[in-house]
Amino acid sequence: MCPSLRSQADAGSATTCQAWWRSTLTLPRRPTHIGVVVTGTRGNRASVSPRELATLVVWCVAGGVSFVTVYDALGECSICIFHDDLNARGVTLLDEIVRRHKEILQADWSKFPLEIVDSRWKTSSQKCEWLPRSLHMRYLEKLKGLETLKHFLVVILTSSSLPGFPDPDLVLRLGPVQSTLGYLPWHLRLSEIIPMHSITYSNFLEALHTFAACQPRFGK
Amino acid sequence: MAVHLRSSGKAITMSWISEDSSSLLSRFCASILKAGPMPRHVAFIMDGNRRFARKRHVERHQGHTQGFDKLAQTLKWCLDLNIHEVTVYAFSIDNFKRSKEEVDSLMELARNKFSRLLEEIDNLKKHGVCIRVLGDLKLLPKDIQVLIAHAVVATQHHNKCFLNVCFAYTSRHEITNAVREMAWGVEQGLILPSDITEELLGKCLYTRHSPDPDLLIRTSGEVRLSDFLLWQTAYTCLVFQSVLWPEFRVWHLHHAVLQYQANYTAIQKAREAQQAESVRHEYHADLEVLCAREGNEDENELMLATTAGERMQRTQMFLRALDRKWDLFIEELCASSPVTVR
Numbered sequence: 387m388c389p390s391l392r393s394q395a396d397a398g399s400a401t402t403c404q405a406w407w408r409s410t411l412t413l414p415r416r417p418t419h420i421g422v423v424v425t426g427t428r429g430n431r432a433s434v435s436p437r438e439l440a441t442l443v444v445w446c447v448a449g450g451v452s453f454v455t456v457y458d459a460l461g462e463c464s465i466c467i468f469h470d471d472l473n474a475r476g477v478t479l480l481d482e483i484v485r486r487h488k489e490i491l492q493a494d495w496s497k498f499p500l501e502i503v504d505s506r507w508k509t510s511s512q513k514c515e516w517l518p519r520s521l522h523m524r525y526l527e528k529l530k531g532l533e534t535l536k537h538f539l540v541v542i543l544t545s546s547s548l549p550g551f552p553d554p555d556l557v558l559r560l561g562p563v564q565s566t567l568g569y570l571p572w573h574l575r576l577s578e579i580i581p582m583h584s585i586t587y588s589n590f591l592e593a594l595h596t597f598a599a600c601q602p603r604f605g606k
Numbered sequence: 607m608a609v610h611l612r613s614s615g616k617a618i619t620m621s622w623i624s625e626d627s628s629s630l631l632s633r634f635c636a637s638i639l640k641a642g643p644m645p646r647h648v649a650f651i652m653d654g655n656r657r658f659a660r661k662r663h664v665e666r667h668q669g670h671t672q673g674f675d676k677l678a679q680t681l682k683w684c685l686d687l688n689i690h691e692v693t694v695y696a697f698s699i700d701n702f703k704r705s706k707e708e709v710d711s712l713m714e715l716a717r718n719k720f721s722r723l724l725e726e727i728d729n730l731k732k733h734g735v736c737i738r739v740l741g742d743l744k745l746l747p748k749d750i751q752v753l754i755a756h757a758v759v760a761t762q763h764h765n766k767c768f769l770n771v772c773f774a775y776t777s778r779h780e781i782t783n784a785v786r787e788m789a790w791g792v793e794q795g796l797i798l799p800s801d802i803t804e805e806l807l808g809k810c811l812y813t814r815h816s817p818d819p820d821l822l823i824r825t826s827g828e829v830r831l832s833d834f835l836l837w838q839t840a841y842t843c844l845v846f847q848s849v850l851w852p853e854f855r856v857w858h859l860h861h862a863v864l865q866y867q868a869n870y871t872a873i874q875k876a877r878e879a880q881q882a883e884s885v886r887h888e889y890h891a892d893l894e895v896l897c898a899r900e901g902n903e904d905e906n907e908l909m910l911a912t913t914a915g916e917r918m919q920r921t922q923m924f925l926r927a928l929d930r931k932w933d934l935f936i937e938e939l940c941a942s943s944p945v946t947v948r
Contacts, residue, residue, distance in 0.1 A: 563869055563876075564844050565841060565873050568876075568880060571836040571837050571840050572781065575778060576830055576832065578830050579829050579830060579831075579846075600829065600830075602830070604700060604703070606700075606701075
């Protein structure tokens with residue numbers, strides 16, 4: 387990736403919006419569904435913040451990704467999604483996504499509408515008008531015991547994936563642990579598992595480029 | 607159809623595990639590694655044979671043959687590291703989509719290697735090697751099914767090290783099969799629907815006699831699991847290396863083990879949390895059964911323990927029934943074509 391594009395993207399320059407969107411359009415292969423697996427953080431930081439996750443989600447939107455699942459593998463993010471489960475600061479992931487959506491995409495934000503569906507199968511109160519390029523997002527809390535099994539049995543017996551979601555093409559592994567720690571085992575069949583050491587746009591673009599270079603053979 | 611094996615009367619060099627001695631340096635490094643936590647079970651996706659063949663300008667089947675030789679070497683290195691269980695992805699159900707020529711050459715390689723294994727049975731006994739073949743064997747040519755059955759029976763009581771060969775295998779096929787077996791168990795009255803847990807599903811997989819892999823290594827630079835052990839590797843350290851499988855060296859294995867050691871504490875913690883959750887779920891399932899039976903919600907410890915004991919008894923009988931089904935399948939294959947040594 388062009389070094390100057392990398393530094394501009396990381397600096398959060400507003401003028402890079404069009405530039406990095408164009409750079410992803412030229413990739414021969416782009417993911418439809420990105421799974422974000424949070425396995426912890428490096429250094430002394432306690433967890434990934436809602437703002438960082440929201441930023442990553444918005445980059446996915448700008449990169450043409452239609453589906454995002456976020457999996458808090460260690461249950462340490464303590465992220466609240468909706469206003470009915472407020473954390474102490476009263477900031478929800480949804481609030482942050484809406485905020486960052488407008489901050490990052492600026493004049494283009496209405497071209498990328500959001501529809502957020504959580505793991506309780508409810509749609510958000512911020513439902514936007516349906517347009518072909520909208521984003522579907524699901525936040526997966528640590529799937530537990532019978533919940534996981536019921537989830538699998540539904541998948542296997544109905545031969546369907548996450549309802550309405552294709553299998554993840556790309557899994558971004560955030561954090562130092564080299565494992566998926568229980569993220570959607572059934573759906574991981576052909577997912578490219580790529581580490582992302584920190585949430586910066588250059589790391590995100592690099593992951594997209596690595597994904598584009600992978601050549602699935604489907605057994606052939 | 608009878609299976610005939612040749613016997614030259616001479617001592618036979620092992621083909622499935624290399625008997626070459628390891629270098630002093632690699633043995634020294636192995637002893638350092640063994641001071642830390644070590645994986646008990648390593649899984650390999652042996653990818654890159656065809657790219658290796660293209661690189662060396664040889665035929666594809668030679669790439670696969672060299673890949674098998676590398677497996678034999680790797681098993682020796684694993685034994686040097688006291689890794690006593692290895693699972694390898696030898697042939698996926700999806701690989702049947704390859705050209706007929708390539709599929710036929712892979713089947714011929716399997717024929718040669720399983721026949722050779724039966725000729726080396728004394729050496730395998732000496733090393734205590736138990737061979738298991740995991741997959742939907744009915745998809746394979748009948749003569750290969752028979753050879754596999756004989757190999758499995760001949761080594762089934764060996765218990766020093768275990769080689770699981772995934773052949774005609776995909777993880778989704780395995781999981782679906784496990785769910786069907788549980789449905790069969792309920793239908794036969796062997797288990798109750800409330801007995802179905804994550805742990806029971808794990809015990810219905812082809813890998814039920816093995817612990818989950820601690821470390822998975824995929825060579826050739828690909829970074830996906832390709833439908834291999836999806837359920838079993840939820841808490842496995844995943845190492846993706848760019849080396850092509852026939853060029854895999856002991857240092858690549860040592861490097862992967864180092865990565866396992868670096869991730870050990872975090873993965874153990876996550877695995878223990880998941881196991882605790884499983885135990886909590888079993889407790890609540892037993893409580894529900896007890897409440898439904900007694901008509902009240904009192905958590906009587908003694909009655910809960912009895913309910914749990916009854917559940918464990920049912921599931922043990924069910925799992926023994928599954929083992930008997932498999933044993934019968936293997937016995938019928940062996941009976942259909944006895945092995946003779948000329």
